[in-house]
Amino acid sequence: MRIFSEKRPDLPIVDHIKADGTLWTLKEKLWLGLSRPDYFKQFIRNPVNWLMIGILAVGLPLLLQRYIFGLSAVTHASNDYPWGLFLGFGLFGMVPLSASGFMLGTSVELFGRKDLHPIERLALLNGLLGYFFAVVYLEIDLGMPWRLPYPMFVSLGPAAVLFLVAWHVATYLSVQIAEVLPAYFEWIGWLKGKRVIRRMVLGLTIAGIILSTLHQGALGALFAYAPAKIHPLWISVNFQWIHFFCSSIFAGLSMVIVSSTLIRNFAGWRCDETFKKSLDDITLKLGKGCSLAMITYLVIKLVAVAHDQEWEYLLTGWGAYFMLELAVGVVLPMFMFAAAIRNNAPALARAAAFISVVGIIWNRLNTSMIAFNWQLYQEIPHWKEVWITLTLYALYFITYRFIVYRLPIVYEWKGEK
Amino acid sequence: MKSPLSRRNFIKGGLAGTVAATLLKEKKSQAADFEGYPQGMGVLVDLTRCVGCRSCEAACNQEQKLPPPEKPFNDFSVFDEIEHGQKRRTDETRYTVVNRYDIPGQDHPLFRKIQCNHCQEPACLTSCFVNAYTKTPEGAVIYNAKVCVGCRTCMIACPFYIPTFKYSSAFNPRIMKCVFCYDTRLKDGKPPACVEACPQEALTFGRRSELIKIGQQRIRETPGKYEEHIYGEHEVGGTAWMYLSSVPFDKVGFDTHVPKEPILNLVKDFLGIVPMVLTIWPALFAGFHLLATRKDWLKGKTEDEHEEE
Numbered sequence: 001m002r003i004f005s006e007k008r009p010d011l012p013i014v015d016h017i018k019a020d021g022t023l024w025t026l027k028e029k030l031w032l033g034l035s036r037p038d039y040f041k042q043f044i045r046n047p048v049n050w051l052m053i054g055i056l057a058v059g060l061p062l063l064l065q066r067y068i069f070g071l072s073a074v075t076h077a078s079n080d081y082p083w084g085l086f087l088g089f090g091l092f093g094m095v096p097l098s099a100s101g102f103m104l105g106t107s108v109e110l111f112g113r114k115d116l117h118p119i120e121r122l123a124l125l126n127g128l129l130g131y132f133f134a135v136v137y138l139e140i141d142l143g144m145p146w147r148l149p150y151p152m153f154v155s156l157g158p159a160a161v162l163f164l165v166a167w168h169v170a171t172y173l174s175v176q177i178a179e180v181l182p183a184y185f186e187w188i189g190w191l192k193g194k195r196v197i198r199r200m201v202l203g204l205t206i207a208g209i210i211l212s213t214l215h216q217g218a219l220g221a222l223f224a225y226a227p228a229k230i231h232p233l234w235i236s237v238n239f240q241w242i243h244f245f246c247s248s249i250f251a252g253l254s255m256v257i258v259s260s261t262l263i264r265n266f267a268g269w270r271c272d273e274t275f276k277k278s279l280d281d282i283t284l285k286l287g288k289g290c291s292l293a294m295i296t297y298l299v300i301k302l303v304a305v306a307h308d309q310e311w312e313y314l315l316t317g318w319g320a321y322f323m324l325e326l327a328v329g330v331v332l333p334m335f336m337f338a339a340a341i342r343n344n345a346p347a348l349a350r351a352a353a354f355i356s357v358v359g360i361i362w363n364r365l366n367t368s369m370i371a372f373n374w375q376l377y378q379e380i381p382h383w384k385e386v387w388i389t390l391t392l393y394a395l396y397f398i399t400y401r402f403i404v405y406r407l408p409i410v411y412e413w414k415g416e417k
Numbered sequence: 418m419k420s421p422l423s424r425r426n427f428i429k430g431g432l433a434g435t436v437a438a439t440l441l442k443e444k445k446s447q448a449a450d451f452e453g454y455p456q457g458m459g460v461l462v463d464l465t466r467c468v469g470c471r472s473c474e475a476a477c478n479q480e481q482k483l484p485p486p487e488k489p490f491n492d493f494s495v496f497d498e499i500e501h502g503q504k505r506r507t508d509e510t511r512y513t514v515v516n517r518y519d520i521p522g523q524d525h526p527l528f529r530k531i532q533c534n535h536c537q538e539p540a541c542l543t544s545c546f547v548n549a550y551t552k553t554p555e556g557a558v559i560y561n562a563k564v565c566v567g568c569r570t571c572m573i574a575c576p577f578y579i580p581t582f583k584y585s586s587a588f589n590p591r592i593m594k595c596v597f598c599y600d601t602r603l604k605d606g607k608p609p610a611c612v613e614a615c616p617q618e619a620l621t622f623g624r625r626s627e628l629i630k631i632g633q634q635r636i637r638e639t640p641g642k643y644e645e646h647i648y649g650e651h652e653v654g655g656t657a658w659m660y661l662s663s664v665p666f667d668k669v670g671f672d673t674h675v676p677k678e679p680i681l682n683l684v685k686d687f688l689g690i691v692p693m694v695l696t697i698w699p700a701l702f703a704g705f706h707l708l709a710t711r712k713d714w715l716k717g718k719t720e721d722e723h724e725e726e
Contacts, residue, residue, distance in 0.1 A: 071587075
C-alpha cells in the first residue's frame with residue numbers, strides 16, 4: 001500500500017478528524033480514506049488479491065454445490081471417516097491456533113504483563129476470528145447446518161462431550177466479541193460502549209480461561225470416544241484432554257507470532273511505532289512461553305506413552321511417524337525458540353513459530369484422519385473438499401486483513417478513547 | 418445497616434443451595450443404581466449355523482422400505498466385493514450385510530451378519546449432544562431424525578462402524594441404521610424381520626439374559642465346537658446382539674480390541690474435571706490477579722496518601 005506514504009500524509013486513518021479539521025465519515029473509514037479509483041488501484045496491484053480471487057472463483061461454486069446437492073457431491077461421503085478436512089483442519093486445527101486470545105488476555109489483564117499490551121488486541125482478534133471460522137467450517141460439515149442451535153435450545157444431551165464444546169465455543173465466542181469490541185467502539189467513536197466493556201474485562205478474561213481450558217480439552221476428549229479406532233500412540237484416554245489443552249498454549253502463541261510477523265512485513269503502514277518497536281521483544285517473550293509449554297507437552301506425551309505401555313509401538317512404522325511428528329513439530333521449534341531467546345534473534349523465533357503452527361495442524365490431522373482407522377485404510381480427501389477448505393481459509397484471511405487494515409488493532413487510536 | 422445481601426440472606430441462600438445440591442445428587446444416584454432393562458431383548462447369532470443365504474438382508478430391505486439393491490439378494494458374488502480393502506459394510510441403503518470369511522485349514526467358509534448390536538450403554542447415545550438416540554426397555558437403540566444435527570459423532574463413537582449417514586441428501590439428511598425393527602415389530606413383542614426370515618435358525622431371538630444362558634449351554638454341551646466366548650456379553654459393556662463362533666473372533670472380522678466397558682467410561686475422566694475447573698478457576702485466577710497487581714495497587718495507595726498530605 002505504497003499509495004499512502006507518497007501523496008497522502010494524512011493517511012492511514014488514526015483519528016476521527018481529517019487534516020482539514022472535519023470528521024471522517026464511516027464510509028470514508030471503510031474505504032481507508034481513499035477515493036474509489038485509488039482504492040481499486042491498490043487492490044489490483046496486490047498479487048495476493050488475485051490469488052484470493054482465483055481461489056474463490058472455484059471455491060464459491062463448490063460451496064453452492066455442497067448446499068444444493070449434499071455433502072456427497074463434494075466429499076467422498078465416507079461412513080468409515082465421518083469427519084474429514086472440514087473438521088480435521090477447520091475445527092480441530094483452527095481452535096488451538098486461536099488460544100492466543102485467552103493466553104494474552106490472561107497475561108495482560110490478569111497477570112499485569114503490561115509489556116505485552118501492544119500485541120494483546122491482535123491476539124484477541126486472532127482468537128475471535130479463529131473461533132468464528134471454526135464455526136463456519138462446522139456449518140459446512142454439519143448435515144443440517146440450520147439446526148446449529150438445537151443442542152442449546154431444542155434437544156439437550158448434557159452428558160456428551162460435544163455438548164460442552166458447543167456451549168463453550170458459543171459462550172466463548174460471545175466473550176471474545178466483547179473483548180474485541182473496544183477497538184470497534186474507538187473506531188466508530190462510541191466511547192460509552194467501551195467504558196461498559198472495560199468494567200467487565202476482568203470477568204470476561206476469567207470466563208475466557210475457564211471456557212478455553214474446558215473446550216480445548218473437550219476437543220481432545222472427543223477422541224476418547226473412539227479408543228479402538230485411533231492408533232494407540234495418538235490416543236491416550238486419560239491424557240488426551242491435557243495433550244490438547246497444553247498444545248493449544250504454544251499453538252496460540254505461535255499463531256500470534258506468525259500473524260504479527262505477516263502484518264509487520266506486509267502491512268507495515270498500518271502498524272504504529274510502539275507496535276513495530278516492541279514487536280521483537282514481544283516475539284521473544286512469547287517464544288519463551290512457547291518453549292516452556294512445549295517442554296511440558298513433550299513430558300506429558302511421554303508420560304502418556306509410558307502410562308499406556310506403548311513403548312513397543314515406537315519401534316513400528318507408525319512409531320517412526322509419531323516420533324517424526326514430535327521431532328519436527330515440537331522438538332525442533334522448541335530448540336529454535338530456546339536458541340532465539342539465548343541469542344536475542346527474533347527472526348529465528350519467527351521461523352520456529354511458523355514450524356510449530358504447521359506442527360500443531362499436522363498433529364490434529366494425524367489424530368482425526370491419519371491415525372484414525374489405522375487398521376482399515378487411509379482416506380484421501382476429495383479435491384473439492386480440499387478446495388472448499390482452502391476457500392474458507394481464504395475468506396478467513398480476507399476478513400482478518402479487512403479488520404486489521406481498519407480497526408485499531410496494531411496501532412493506537414489517536415482520537416478520543 | 419440494610420445491605421442488599423445481608424448475612425442472614427447469604428446463609429439462607431447458601432442453605433437453599435446445599436439442599437438443592439443434595440436433591441440433585443439423589444436424582445443422580447438413581448442413574449447410578451440402574452442395571453439396565455431386565456426385559457431387554459436380544460439376538461444370539463450362531464456363526465456355525467449361517468449358510469450365507471442373505472435372506473436376512475432381503476427381509477430387512479423389505480421391512481425397512483430401503484431402496485432396491487444393485488445386485489439381487491440371491492447373487493452371491495457380493496461376497497467377493499472388496500472396497501478399500503474391506504468387505505461390505507452397512508450404508509444408507511442397507512442396515513445389515515452378511516460377509517463370507519474363508520478360514521485357512523477349514524473346508525467350508527463362515528458367514529457373519531453385521532447390523533447394529535444394540536449396546537446396553539450405546540456409544541452413539543452417550544456421545545450425542547442432542548439426545549437423538551434412545552435405548553428402549555425392549556432393548557432397541559432407536560434414532561430420532563427430527564432433532565439430529567448431522568454432526569456424525571455417533572459414527573465416530575460407534576465401535577462397530579454401524580451408523581451411516583445419508584450424505585446424498587442436502588435438505589433431508591439423516592443417520593441410517595438398524596433399529597431392531599422397533600416401530601413395526603419389537604414394540605409388539607415380535608422378533609425383527611431378519612430373525613424371522615432366517616431358514617437356518619442361526620439367529621435366536623429372546624431375552625438377553627436368557628440368550629447368555631443358551632450361549633453358555635451350547636458351548637458346554639458341544640465341547641470343542643465353539644470358542645469359549647460369547648462376543649457381546651461384555652464387549653463395550655454388553656450388547657443385545659451376541660455371537661457364537663467356531664473360530665477365534667478376529668478371524669471372522671470382529672474387533673477383539675474394543676474395550677470391555679461402556680465407551681462412556683472413557684470420557685468420564687474428562688467430564689469429571691468440568692465441575693472442578695468451573696468452581697476453582699475463577700477463585701484461582703482472581704487470586705493470581707490480585708497477587709500480580711499487588712505492587713501497582715500498593716504504589717497507587719501510597720501515592721494517594723502523599724496527595725492527601
